[in-house]
Amino acid sequence: MILPDLHLVGARVLLPEGLCDAPLSLSSGRIVEGEVGRVVDLSGYLVLPGIVDIHGDAFEKHLAPRRGAMKDLDQGLIAAEAELAANGITTAILAQFYSWEGGMRGPDFARRVLAALDQVRPRLVTRLLAQLRFETPMLEDYPALQALVAAHAIPYVVFNDHLPHEALAQGKRPPRLTGQALRIGRNPEKHLEYMHALHARMPQLPPALDALCADLSAAGVIMGSHDDRTPETRAEWRARGVRISEFPETLAAAEAAHAAGDAVILGAPNVVRGGSHNGNVSATDLIAMGLCTALASDYHYPSLRRAAFLVSDAGLLPIADAWRLVSAGPAAVLGLTDRGSLTPGQRADILVLDAETRTVRATLSGGCVSYLSGELAARFIS
Template identity: 65%
Template sequence: MTGLALDLIGAQVMRPQEGLHRGTVSIADGVIVDAAVGRSVDLTGYLVMPGIIDLHGDGFERHVAPRRGAMKVMEEGLIAAESELAANGITTAVLAQFHSWEGGVRGPEFAEQVMTAMAKVRPQVVTDLIPQLRFETHMLDSYAGLPDLLAKWQVTYIVFNDHLPHDRLAAGKKPPRLTGQALKARRNPEVHFELLKSLHAQSGQVPSALDTLCATLARDGVTMGSHDDQRAEDRARWRKRGVRISEFPETLEAAEAARGAGDHVIMGAPNVVRGGSHNGNASAIDLIAMGLCDGLASDYHYPSPRRAAIMLAQSGVLDLSAAWALVSEGPARVLGLEDRGKLAAGLRADLVVLDPNNHRVVATMAGGRFSYLSGDIVGRFVA
């Protein structure tokens, strides 16, 4: 907690069920309070919004691995990534790290380094960093030790992926970009191809192994999600295992199946900003318009959640309150974070201040502490 006590006055404030209205946000000891605390900061002309909760992002990869061998102290890379998160209004960030046969920055060894560094960095930074493991389902040799690894790394959120090119492998053909992928993993291309074929050959063992693993993780209280669902049957199988988050469903069918059963649907904010998926999957804008999306994630681009919310409001798909909820209140519900996501008394003082002319972030506060301040607004706080 912090002893910082401020009354932010004069701004247009985004309140639950009220939308934007001129008002005051009072902060004391890291939370929002319902009575003035005594030191006023005039934010007339600005917008005060709930802090952004990023449900899934791997943009930090370029900070911890800018080029091979360049980053020797991984904690410094994560601290640099936190600065970028704060500059984009993100107050809670899920950092998604692969545990994959792909190797390199997606391999198990690199995951060990990232998770160890994250555990060291989290108490040192202002942004709330939540580790997520993206686990490749065909890594059967890793199943037995995975629950203990998650406990060791303090990971309470796992998402299951399957990025094997099964159609090509079933036909005995090499997948595209095999050589480049192998070199990134520091493997001989032929050795890499044999690895992919051996993993594909184990496909029949994966469903029952997943049943057992998910049952263990559910008992441990781990939040679980599936990635790139394509069919209603996919979602039904995951749901039966206790996997209640559908991350980036590729089709309308999968998204409808998830929401119809009460599961959460996460879409990528870059999908909104681009006007559609970069690889022809379901349009996030269409799913949002149909009420099939609970929250937007940065995916690979940290500015996108803020930009997507503003674009959805400006285009008339949603009003600003509903659009912003997709990057704040909605994600809080998905993650079960009852202490944030709205500007309401008793909740964490997580907020972002926007310039109304261009909607750029000028200040970010997480838990009552500033993680970012820039431009003329600084004078208002230090005067």
């Protein structure tokens, strides 16, 4: 239920020009001009635009809290939304694999997740959208991918290739093969045979990808590439209309993407950790160089809020620009022009933090409460 008209006063409000002592009015799920409705005193709090998470897979732990326990996907998605809301996220892209790796990354599980999301979405407050992370060597699945995108109105597809091509080309047994196969209930030798078959068809990939990307682009699907390493790779994707570079692994790839006007998505955990967990280029360095369009939660939802403040506290960017990396920046990449800033006409997607501790105390998505805690609850309810 959308909250009645409210006039929020006393807080430090983050507007596009920066933090200021300004009132904020909400009506019918939107931010409006002038004073409307009941006055709510938010002294001691910060009010910021709701966070837009452009890529996150931390929801997986809610879908399968234990190996094999993947029956009640709707309940898992409801639990995932609770975590998103508790971290100030008002719009979230759930990054679901469609991969030869099987199990929770396999096509059958992807279909189950998408069906469950369609079923549960009307009951949620946080806006949850799906992204398919598609493994490009799966040539036989190109038609199935397109059908799935159309059936579930999936707005965003990202292309991956996690095949261990070097080991396969040398006839070596890829590391962790047996454990991976047994985990998904597949015979290790059959799994290896399948990987070799995918690898053998790689020469057929470029023209097939050209056609697939053309079809997806014509359908209005946003497309991204994952883990770009070289400017040449980024240029190949750009030629196909793939204008988002997710988690580029090198400075050269990020510079090439930025120079061509492509969106560069980096991982918030990389900022919080102080570097990549696997030795790739530092997200903090890329932000300092002006090469980041948006930050994503990747595998850890709390990192989005923390990363924005770390960037601001370190003096790399003013708070308005740092926060834009987790709000207006990702919203613009996704074409969601109705959110990301606290300006009249925008959705009332709002995050309220304790000004001293920066703890999330309230999250509103479209003027509906998705999270409310502590002493602040009394101010809203009374």
